[in-house]
Amino acid sequence: MSEKEYYIPNGTYWPIIGSVGISTLLVGFANQMHGASWGASVMALGFAITVFMLFGWLGQVVSESVNGQYNQQVDRSFRWGMSWFIFSEVMFFAAFFGALFYARALSVPWLGGADNNLFTPELWNGFSATWQQIAFTTPGTTLQSGTAISIPTKLVDATGLPALNTILLLLSGVTLTFSHHALRSSKRNQVIGWLIATIALGSAFLGFQVAEYGHAYADGLKLTSGIYGSTFYMLTGFHGFHVTLGAIMLTVILFRVQKGHFTADNHFAFEGVAWYWHFVDVVWLGLFVFVYWV
Amino acid sequence: MIALNFLISLAFYANDCFYLGGYMSKLSRVVASSTALISTAVFSEYGLNMTEGVTSVSRDIYGLHMMVFWICVAIAIIVFGVMAYSLYTHRKSKGFKAANFHESTKAEFLWTAIPVIILIVMAIPASKVLIDLEDTSKAQMTIKITGHQWKWQYDYPKEGISFISNLAKSSKNSLKSDTKPQHYLLEVDKRLVLPVDTSIRFLITSNDVIHNWWVAEFGVKQDANPGFINDAWAQVDKIGVYRGQCAELCGKDHGFMPIVVEVVSKADYAAWVAKEQASAAAAVASATKTWSKAELMTKGKSVYEANCAGCHKIDGSGIPPIFPAMKDSVIANGPALEHMKIVLHGKGGMPTFKMLGDSDLASVITYERNAFGNTGSVVQPSDVKSVR
Amino acid sequence: MTTVTASHDEHHHGPEKGLMRWVKTTNHKDIGTLYLWFAFVMLLIGGALAMGIRMELLQPGLQLMEPQFFNQLTTMHGLIMVFGAIMPAFVGLGNWLIPMMVGAPDMALPRMNNWSFWILPFAGGILLSTFFMEGGAPAFGWTFYAPLSTTFAPDSTDFFIFAVHLLGFSSIMGAINIIATVLNMRAPDMKLMDMPLFVWTWLITSFLLIGAMPVLAGAVTMMLTDRNFGTAFFDATGGGDPVMFQHIFWFFGHPEVYIMILPAFGVVSHIIPTFARKPLFGYSSMVYATASIAFLSYIVWAHHMFLTGMPVAGELYFMYATMLIAVPTGVKVFNWVSTMWRGSMTFETPMLWAISFVFLFTIGGFSGLMLGIAPADIQYHDTYFVVAHFHYVLVTGALWAIIAATFYWLPKWTGKMYNEGLAKVHFWWAVISVNVLFFPQHFLGLAGMPRRIPDYALQFADFNFISSIGGFAFGASFILFTYIIVDCIRNGKPATARPWEGAKGLEWTLAAKAEYHSFNTPPSKELIKSESQHS
Ligand code: HEA
Ligand code: HEA
Ligand code: CUA
Ligand SMILES: [Cu+2]
Numbered sequence A: 001m002s003e004k005e006y007y008i009p010n011g012t013y014w015p016i017i018g019s020v021g022i023s024t025l026l027v028g029f030a031n032q033m034h035g036a037s038w039g040a041s042v043m044a045l046g047f048a049i050t051v052f053m054l055f056g057w058l059g060q061v062v063s064e065s066v067n068g069q070y071n072q073q074v075d076r077s078f079r080w081g082m083s084w085f086i087f088s089e090v091m092f093f094a095a096f097f098g099a100l101f102y103a104r105a106l107s108v109p110w111l112g113g114a115d116n117n118l119f120t121p122e123l124w125n126g127f128s129a130t131w132q133q134i135a136f137t138t139p140g141t142t143l144q145s146g147t148a149i150s151i152p153t154k155l156v157d158a159t160g161l162p163a164l165n166t167i168l169l170l171l172s173g174v175t176l177t178f179s180h181h182a183l184r185s186s187k188r189n190q191v192i193g194w195l196i197a198t199i200a201l202g203s204a205f206l207g208f209q210v211a212e213y214g215h216a217y218a219d220g221l222k223l224t225s226g227i228y229g230s231t232f233y234m235l236t237g238f239h240g241f242h243v244t245l246g247a248i249m250l251t252v253i254l255f256r257v258q259k260g261h262f263t264a265d266n267h268f269a270f271e272g273v274a275w276y277w278h279f280v281d282v283v284w285l286g287l288f289v290f291v292y293w294v
Numbered sequence B: 001m002i003a004l005n006f007l008i009s010l011a012f013y014a015n016d017c018f019y020l021g022g023y024m025s026k027l028s029r030v031v032a033s034s035t036a037l038i039s040t041a042v043f044s045e046y047g048l049n050m051t052e053g054v055t056s057v058s059r060d061i062y063g064l065h066m067m068v069f070w071i072c073v074a075i076a077i078i079v080f081g082v083m084a085y086s087l088y089t090h091r092k093s094k095g096f097k098a099a100n101f102h103e104s105t106k107a108e109f110l111w112t113a114i115p116v117i118i119l120i121v122m123a124i125p126a127s128k129v130l131i132d133l134e135d136t137s138k139a140q141m142t143i144k145i146t147g148h149q150w151k152w153q154y155d156y157p158k159e160g161i162s163f164i165s166n167l168a169k170s171s172k173n174s175l176k177s178d179t180k181p182q183h184y185l186l187e188v189d190k191r192l193v194l195p196v197d198t199s200i201r202f203l204i205t206s207n208d209v210i211h212n213w214w215v216a217e218f219g220v221k222q223d224a225n226p227g228f229i230n231d232a233w234a235q236v237d238k239i240g241v242y243r244g245q246c247a248e249l250c251g252k253d254h255g256f257m258p259i260v261v262e263v264v265s266k267a268d269y270a271a272w273v274a275k276e277q278a279s280a281a282a283a284v285a286s287a288t289k290t291w292s293k294a295e296l297m298t299k300g301k302s303v304y305e306a307n308c309a310g311c312h313k314i315d316g317s318g319i320p321p322i323f324p325a326m327k328d329s330v331i332a333n334g335p336a337l338e339h340m341k342i343v344l345h346g347k348g349g350m351p352t353f354k355m356l357g358d359s360d361l362a363s364v365i366t367y368e369r370n371a372f373g374n375t376g377s378v379v380q381p382s383d384v385k386s387v388r
Numbered sequence C: 001m002t003t004v005t006a007s008h009d010e011h012h013h014g015p016e017k018g019l020m021r022w023v024k025t026t027n028h029k030d031i032g033t034l035y036l037w038f039a040f041v042m043l044l045i046g047g048a049l050a051m052g053i054r055m056e057l058l059q060p061g062l063q064l065m066e067p068q069f070f071n072q073l074t075t076m077h078g079l080i081m082v083f084g085a086i087m088p089a090f091v092g093l094g095n096w097l098i099p100m101m102v103g104a105p106d107m108a109l110p111r112m113n114n115w116s117f118w119i120l121p122f123a124g125g126i127l128l129s130t131f132f133m134e135g136g137a138p139a140f141g142w143t144f145y146a147p148l149s150t151t152f153a154p155d156s157t158d159f160f161i162f163a164v165h166l167l168g169f170s171s172i173m174g175a176i177n178i179i180a181t182v183l184n185m186r187a188p189d190m191k192l193m194d195m196p197l198f199v200w201t202w203l204i205t206s207f208l209l210i211g212a213m214p215v216l217a218g219a220v221t222m223m224l225t226d227r228n229f230g231t232a233f234f235d236a237t238g239g240g241d242p243v244m245f246q247h248i249f250w251f252f253g254h255p256e257v258y259i260m261i262l263p264a265f266g267v268v269s270h271i272i273p274t275f276a277r278k279p280l281f282g283y284s285s286m287v288y289a290t291a292s293i294a295f296l297s298y299i300v301w302a303h304h305m306f307l308t309g310m311p312v313a314g315e316l317y318f319m320y321a322t323m324l325i326a327v328p329t330g331v332k333v334f335n336w337v338s339t340m341w342r343g344s345m346t347f348e349t350p351m352l353w354a355i356s357f358v359f360l361f362t363i364g365g366f367s368g369l370m371l372g373i374a375p376a377d378i379q380y381h382d383t384y385f386v387v388a389h390f391h392y393v394l395v396t397g398a399l400w401a402i403i404a405a406t407f408y409w410l411p412k413w414t415g416k417m418y419n420e421g422l423a424k425v426h427f428w429w430a431v432i433s434v435n436v437l438f439f440p441q442h443f444l445g446l447a448g449m450p451r452r453i454p455d456y457a458l459q460f461a462d463f464n465f466i467s468s469i470g471g472f473a474f475g476a477s478f479i480l481f482t483y484i485i486v487d488c489i490r491n492g493k494p495a496t497a498r499p500w501e502g503a504k505g506l507e508w509t510l511a512a513k514a515e516y517h518s519f520n521t522p523p524s525k526e527l528i529k530s531e532s533q534h535s
Helices: A014-033 A039-066 A072-111 A161-184 A188-218 A226-258 A268-293 B002-017 B021-036 B056-089 B105-133 B266-288 B293-307 B336-345 B358-370 B381-387 C020-024 C028-056 C067-101 C110-132 C156-185 C197-228 C242-259 C262-276 C283-297 C312-324 C326-340 C349-372 C374-380 C384-414 C420-447 C458-491 C525-531
Strands: B141-148 B151-156 B161-165 B192-195 B199-206 B211-215 B220-224 B230-235 B240-246 B258-264
Touching: A014 A039, A014 C110, A014 C156, A072 A226, A072 A268, A072 C156, A072 C197, A072 C242, A161 A188, A161 A226, A161 A268, A188 A226, A226 A268, A226 C197, B056 B105, B056 B230, B056 C326, B056 C349, B056 C374, B105 C312, B105 C326, B105 C374, B141 B192, B141 B211, B141 B220, B161 B266, B192 B266, B199 B211, B199 B220, B211 B258, B220 B230, B220 C374, B258 B266, B266 B358, B266 B381, B293 B358, B336 B358, B336 B381, B358 B381, C020 C028, C028 C067, C028 C110, C028 C384, C028 C458, C067 C110, C067 C156, C067 C197, C067 C242, C067 C262, C067 C384, C110 C156, C156 C197, C197 C242, C197 C262, C197 C283, C242 C283, C242 C384, C262 C283, C262 C326, C262 C349, C262 C384, C283 C326, C312 C326, C312 C349, C312 C374, C326 C349, C349 C374, C349 C384, C349 C420, C374 C420, C384 C420, C384 C458, C420 C458
Parallel strands: B141 B199, B192 B258
Antiparallel strands: B141 B151, B151 B161, B199 B230, B211 B220, B211 B240, B240 B258
């Protein structure tokens, strides 16, 4: 399409389908949590509708793009859209990191009587304000809701799997960049090769993450292990979820590369996914440092 | 005042259009009072302004409040005055021709700088007051205050006194009636008693959700956070009765957990402490004896109505699905151990009642197990003690 | 340069026929209309709940409802007004106006725009449906403090959580769209500093939305896991802290209140110059002031938490930062007054609303400043003084600007003129009753009446009575408002393309009823210059 024209897409049913899908998914989930027998099936239905919507909507965008209906302006809009979407994700993670920092720097020491909270230990017999070990000295404690607190027998270790995972993810960022460079110089086979390497590294990361969860869980570190378990699983869990999404997106991109959708200077989808992957990468660095290491 | 009268007559007018039957008598009262408002004597009765209170902190706060208020009034007079003048003078209907200026660095600088200066003038005394009221180190005695849904628990750690303070029956019984007792919603069954001219530190915490202990005349308002202890202090220099309310939404009966503090002379305070200690000793003694079922049921009824009826209702019907009925409850008709456990330790929305004495607990549990047509066993204070 | 709008759809020059037009639409005007009607319906629902509140508070004693239900009313009133009425109304205005004001044919990402809207009815439906669930609707205030909203809340809370997720998702997409539109669809000859203030304020608001809404999503997600999966974020027994919830909530919550007022500032900055027939005073300082307010709004959140037991240093810091916001806000007020100064003013309905906005918002701002004085907030916090403060900034601030904007741009939206006489009656009715409604609440708060209570001590009776009467009168004014709007749409006299003598802005260069696609050819440099706010 000419650079002198505005592109205005025609009407579409995909958004309303998306709304129905997501709402069904969430309503099913909420009912599932409250013991409705049909909750899970409704959830599955909602999920299916959402996936259908994603395929349909993105498929339409891809075909329009491939047909040359877009111009530079549309491309720029997509770029603005993707970058601010990623920024919103950054703020989403910031909420959880904020919780981690707050708990670690403030609430746990305060519960132990730090600062001007010298009276607080009155409420807490045998409380130890040590990060990761909050519940160690008070076995049998329950949360306010009555849930029993699970006390881990071992601390999380940053060396080992988490360190390996850091290397894997950093490497995947490099391979993805190689792939991008190859794309820019139109070397399709290299693009595919590096992409496959990236996806493989990402999948390996996920595999090790699952193994790591298995260890932690066996050691008694659960969601119910107090604030440490809460922040640990919330942060790593959401991160893992994002890696999964990123890997799926990379796979889609791989197929599109094979179909020859991208040219050396027109490949927004590739770059958008690459930004996303790098973002996931950077989040992991934060996780590695603040959740596992210090 | 004029503005206020104006507002009130507006309300009168609005009400005229919106004739609301039975409210006419009330309306005449409103109008009568609007005339009376002009004299400052009733100023305080109608509560137009913040209380000055009876502590140094509350007076400092009042001073700050008035200072900031008058500064705002002054700025408002200037800004609104200029605007009103312009609205009146610079109108097209009077043939005023529009100027075309739209910038003036000088003006912009001035109205950035002057507010900054005004703000600094406000910030200095505010910081001083803040630092003073947060400093509890001079306290001569300590009271621990625990918020519960929906009542306050007061502990005098040194004196070994501990009790619970509920909304008074007189208020509870007149919620839906037209005649209201004096101090409606602001009276309790047992008041917090404090000595005058003594610097007191309050340690404030909660047992379930967040509450807030507020007595305006003391200038004390502090969140009660579950699991944490906040502090505040007050030195009251006037004997009297002071009233306040919970000031943080804490669920259904947030509006019904008042605070009443009786500040007495030091001698009266000492006498009160002695009396409380004696009755506490008697309660401990009574916990070791074996009670008859009738005794337990009578006492249990009053404990139940004071502590449990808020959720489980006077007739034991509860408010399902959140607050289960006691009538035909599996737990109240089952093994006594489970029953004692849930009352002592709580569960989910059910708060713990371990702050009640053994005899209170034994009687309320017995009551629940045998009232409302339930058929459970009798529980003795010694049983409760062994489960604690 | 000649450019045309391209679309591979045949009927791209006009709307589709039938109901599906609204479901499928990618047109910024259609979507804007949808948003505005949705917001209006929500305003009526939220207002009806408020009428319930005022009804119960008319007299001391429990007359109409149980305390738990009263709390549900308060909570849902706050939530619906904030997320259902005010925010969607501003997004609707943004949708309608921004493409016209920047000389674009439509929004940058029209399909996503459709989705942003069509999530809302679902989210709103889920939220409202909680009223009919076991245990009732959420009853923990619109601020949903833990643990009242976690351990001690009914099952319906999980539906509320998901509704908030959806609302947040919609807002984020809407904000992204506006940023992309302003930065990428703007007429090539329009520099940033040529943009009308409504566009500027919305651009900056978008950054607030993208920064704040995800944090809210994080907060409700932690609530969800605390409630259902045994985590302990907000539970001290597990090392968490209920106050942490408040920090996270207000990190969102404070920017949120500016999200609701910055576009209002934008609206007023259009209306006052128009009817003063004089350029806006201090255009660039308006832009900088908006940006400073937005920046400051991220670093003052704990002024809602002065009583939670923060360390003194924290309280001091948050007090100072909060007070600072008065400076850029003052700049705005002074600029508006200077715009009026030596203008040639007329007082058509939009101008009346705008002038009363300046008066009443400033009163709300002053009470805000008083609240910001940390030691004094000890006495104000959680009383009706706070309720009075935020209704002055929200109702006579945000809502006022929305109503002003409606009257101001209604001719452009419908091509017709509303009934000026009736509109003036409506204005006076509303502005008087709203003060009867909210002004006495200052006194109630100072005298010590806590907020969120269904019943009160006897000394509060008189002012509550007055306030309720004012409330009913103000509520009834919306019946007239509805009539005026519907009457304009159906029977209004044709309007001219530029119905206001002094109006400037690209939108007035379009047809009386703006074309379906606003600018198929970008406006020329000369046109942009002559229509800009600072010439
Ligand atoms: C549109 C929404 C909006 C806006 C614009 C504001 C504006 C401000 N608000 Fe408000 N606020 C709310 C919505 C808003 N607020 C809500 C909803 C709540 C309650 C939430 C809840 O708990 O439910 C709240 C509560 C709230 C509190 C917490 C009270 C408490 O719970 O104890 C505080 C405390 O600092 C505060 C302060 C301020 C300040 C300093 C401003 C400033 O921005 C005001 C600045 C404006 C002016 C000062 C006037 C104009 C200036 C001049 C004419 C210049 C010269 C002036 C001087 C130098 C003084 N607000
Ligand atoms: C965002 C905007 C917004 C708006 C526009 C309003 C509008 C109104 N609000 Fe409120 N309000 C909030 C935001 C808002 N509010 C928030 C955030 C809270 C805090 C909640 C909390 O504590 O958690 C609150 C809390 C709040 C309280 C305190 C409750 C309490 O603490 O217990 C009260 C009490 O008077 C109140 C009243 C009103 C009234 C009378 C209106 C009126 O302006 C409404 C007028 C509109 C209508 C009436 C609807 C239109 C008309 C009809 C439907 C037909 C006519 C009907 C009749 C005449 C019956 N609101
Ligand atoms: Cu306790 Cu409110
Ligand atoms: Cu704020």
